[in-house]
Amino acid sequence: MTKSNNTALKRTQRDYSLGFKLQVVDAVEKGDMTYKQAQKIYGIQGRSTVLTWLRKHGRMDWTQSPKITMPTSPKAKESPAQKIKRLERELEDEHLRNLLLNEVVNILDAEHGTNLRKKYIAKEQEAFKSKK
Numbered sequence: 001m002t003k004s005n006n007t008a009l010k011r012t013q014r015d016y017s018l019g020f021k022l023q024v025v026d027a028v029e030k031g032d033m034t035y036k037q038a039q040k041i042y043g044i045q046g047r048s049t050v051l052t053w054l055r056k057h058g059r060m061d062w063t064q065s066p067k068i069t070m071p072t073s074p075k076a077k078e079s080p081a082q083k084i085k086r087l088e089r090e091l092e093d094e095h096l097r098n099l100l101l102n103e104v105v106n107i108l109d110a111e112h113g114t115n116l117r118k119k120y121i122a123k124e125q126e127a128f129k130s131k132k
Helices: 018-030 035-042 049-057 080-112 120-131
Strands: none
Touching: 018 035, 018 049, 035 049
């Protein structure tokens, strides 16, 4: 009973050496290829063979498939009264920030003579008008 050349030989888990399994697992975990690409490149039969190796010999957690979920923001669950309070706090914070930045600009202008508050466009318009 000889097999013809066009039929594929069925391989089992025992046909692959431990070194080969570790090499494939390392390549997949490094990101060089996906587990499906590894199956295709190395001719590994079976849908879950490489996944089984990853679970058994890998350093990463391959027990569950990654679930992509959108993070829920606390803003979505706010009542209108809570939203108003949050917005009022944000407005107050921005108001205080604006006061702080204005005071910093005033100190820079007074101590270092930076003239950050100059409005060059207005001065250019005045200079242009005076030339006429």
